Amino acid sequence: MSNDPIDEPTDSLPLPSEASPLWMVSQAPALNELVVALKRARGELESGTAGGRLVFSRSTLAKARGEFGAMIRRGERDLHALAGLLSQEFLGSYGLRSSAIGEIDRTRERFMLTVDVSEADLAASTDLDLGTRILARLAIADQRGWMRANLVSNVVEYEPTEPNSLNVYRVLTRIKAEEEIWNKVVDELFDLDAIVLRDKQLRHLGRYVKDVFGIKVVVGSDEDAYQLQANLEALRFGNGHLEARGLPLDDTHARLAFVETKDYLKRPSRKQSGWSAIKSVVHWAGRTFEIQVQPLSNFLHERERLTRESHASFKATRDRVRDEVAQRLPLFGFYRALLRWLFLDPSSEAPHQDGVDVVLVD
Secondary structure (H helix, E strand, C coil), X not given: CCCCCCCCCCCCCCXXXXXXXXXXXXXXXXXXHHHHHHHHHHHHXXXXXXXXXXXXXXXXXXXXXXXXXXXXXXXXXXXXXXXXHHHHHHCCCEEEEEEEEEEECCCCCEEEEEEEECHHHHHHCCHHHHHHHHHHCCCEEECCEEECEEEEEEEEEEEECCCCCCXXXXXXXXXXXXXXXXXXXXXXXXXXXXXXXXXXXXXXXXXXXXXXEEEEEEECCHHHHHHHHHHHHHCECCHXXXXXXXXXXXXXXXXXXXXEEEECCCHHHCCCCCCCCEEEEEEECCEEEEEEEEEHHHHHHHHHCCCCCCHHHHHHHHHHXXXXXXXXXXXXXHHHHHHHHHHHCXXXXXXXXXXXXXXXXX
């Protein structure tokens, strides 16, 4: 492992799938250099050829953090562009709401707070920023004093203002938190999917390491879901809708390219938790999205009763997978801590790994 700071030209990443967080990273030069260097360093550490030092340039990290933020904003911009197009097609006229799910520090009680937002609000900030601002308006107290609420997740909802022929009740967007995306980059550097599938004790948890950007379409019934799915597969956005959003008039923007579709509505396919939907992975505008079509009754069960498919417990199970792998592969745990430190908390003490010194230079 070189003692030179990681800011010199490096090779590009191997061409990853467009469904991959590494594909998003590879579009940003400073991020690409950093991830390539970390991948190279991993090989040196595992082979024992490393000199025991990981040296990072503050200036390169600053560029990489800037590119990372821009990457998230571009992803959300495209996510809401697609959600807006789908809402125009299926809802007609609609309103926008931001729903923040919060958790009270002291009691662990959860609640949802919803406010109206505009498309200008979505363009000006990330979904997570919206949720944080919503919770900042809230004051919570009991007999023992004031309590703080933390953001669990934020969902942007496109709601129809009048009935529609496809019985679509709402369109929702969600993006994984920044820390979760970086966890997924580490997953791919270590090929976590392959590790989980090889390990009999972890194999059943493979579904917990998945997508980044997602859209959910809530419809009335199972029959409505199948009809909506058929419409999605045949859909072509008109030039007028694309022009109104400043989007190119080409096939990558006009159509959804379906990569895979899984039917969890039919009884034999349903997951043990009771969650059901038609789930597709699509390419649109050079980016990969997951689109779920879910009946209203199941959506309400998922949201209100917090089934095992809920955001909080799903994330907890996904994190448990990573924790178990880290126990068996300490370098995997070290890389998780390293990327969190580099991108989310660089002012704190660097993570520790036996035989490795982490150094920041100007």
